[in-house]
Amino acid sequence: MAGTYITIDAPGGGQFRAYLAEPRGKKGKAPGIVLCQEIFGINAYVRETADYYAEEGYVVLAPDLFWRMEPGVDMGYSPEEWQRAFGFFQKFDVDQGIEDVRATVKALRARADCSGKVGVLGHCLGGKLAYLTAARVDVDAAVGYYGVGIEAALDEAKNIKCPTVLHFAELDQYCGNEARDQIYAALKDRPEIELYTYPGVDHAFARTMGDHYDKPSSIMAHSRSIAVFRKAIGPRYDLSGLWDQHCYHEFATRDVAATMKTMVDEPYVNHIPTMTGGVGAKELARFYQHHFVNANPADTKLIPISRTIGADRVVDEMLFCFTHDREIDWMLPGVKPTGKYVEIPLVAIVCFRGDKLYNEHIYWDQASVLVQIGLLDPKNLPTAGAETAKKLLDEKLPSNTLMQRWAESAGK
Incomplete structure (x- = not known):
């Protein structure tokens, strides 16, 4: 109480x-x-x-x-x-x-x-x-x-x-x-x-x-x-600005203490494809310090595509770009550096309580990441590599290239 x-x-x-x-x-x-x-x-x-x-x-x-x-x-x-x-x-x-x-x-x-x-x-x-x-x-x-x-x-x-x-x-x-x-x-x-x-x-x-x-x-x-x-x-908060500040400390200053200050007392982060993150301040700070903030490649880049702002959350659509020059615990746990360059569409659903982040649900296509670093052969599989990122930026690129039956509907 x-x-x-x-x-x-x-x-x-x-x-x-x-x-x-x-x-x-x-x-x-x-x-x-x-x-x-x-x-x-x-x-x-x-x-x-x-x-x-x-x-x-x-x-x-x-x-x-x-x-x-x-x-x-x-x-x-x-x-x-x-x-x-x-x-x-x-x-x-x-x-x-x-x-x-x-x-x-x-x-x-x-x-x-x-x-x-x-x-x-x-x-x-x-x-x-x-x-x-x-x-x-x-x-x-x-x-x-x-x-x-x-x-x-x-x-x-x-x-x-x-x-x-x-x-x-x-x-x-x-x-x-x-x-x-x-x-x-x-x-x-x-x-x-x-x-x-x-x-x-x-x-x-x-x-x-x-x-x-x-x-x-x-x-x-x-x-x-x-x-x-x-x-x-009210009250009305600048959720977009608060999220930008959080990301700045995660990826620019790489300051774990400053990152945690943008969050509620007991937050959580869940990277859905790999089930990595942390629940509660202690475990999340541990995750940030040893497995995320300082584990991202030197050339990590976030390219914003769209942002939707609600009353209590922000939905960010972006491209996450990096060279796999180190083991990335949160995205590719246990995978040694391959030196491959990766561009992957990523979506973050960020929930706030008041003016503090409460949780993050992060989604991306893990199969596409594995294809791009050479751990998954896309032949005869319904998945693609960097093409997913390219098509996000240019909708005019061909659609349905993985659908072998696509040609069957031509003219129908």
Whole structure:
């Protein structure tokens, strides 16, 4: 737990706690997010999510919305805790809960470290509360994950003016096909509302501590959530410049310490074809120091082809060029220098958390590399050597040269 607890004055009297997570090392004011809980209280998963969004650059407040029934509810997911959680859910006064959310929004905006822009985010029960907050409270953006019971409150959708994203699970037993169809029918033509359904996953697919956690869907949903928050409330980062700085230290200064400073505390790198890289700061620094930064050939050159910049990631398409004058652990582990010159198309998908790199997924055609250094004979194999790089630069070069049946379709 990286955050702490503060006290918020409740409407009509009384006070309740809220978990506060703040961006580390922040300068100036940051936008805020009110995080609405699931039915298990302000538990480890809620705190983890708050810390996650703080790392993304937000001041996050997660209010204890069950405080009128029992302050400080913090449960796990055992059968007994599930039963107890449903008891709280059944007794929970949604309208009163929204007023507590309103008070939390007010408290967040009043903080000296908040820019005044505030969004709301919630999962499960919190997903419905995020939807209702967008309809009833002055917030700048809203994101709801697999909200339960939204279909019963569609008459309030007309009051939603802020950008809103709602995520659904295809196999959700608590928001089934009929309910989801009603929601889509009512909201699909609203330009400020985005609706996404994730195939093959169940309720709570984003809960890292749950049985239904699905990493691919969770990653996709988070990118979409961050996109709406970045656009509506900020913060906005120069991801292109941050990536250039990282590459500069990797390939120009070859400074491992400076390279690591561009990344989050626990980053990872995965070179997909060879499964090289590192997970966590210690292993990644080891990899950079002994097997990457100082292991690249002297004439290594990156030729940019295209760059796509999203809300939380950069996709770089480039040519990676080098002479194989030394053993390159990360690309050609165990292969002695051949002296061959290589040009290979390479794609980097770089994910950020806030203004720091979180991970890199690097792709290239390993067969083409092996052909170019003479370790793979392309004869009778559907692979090519340096031709792949040449055709990337000149699309007019012949296509389908590896397809023996290409001539058969001529004139058809």
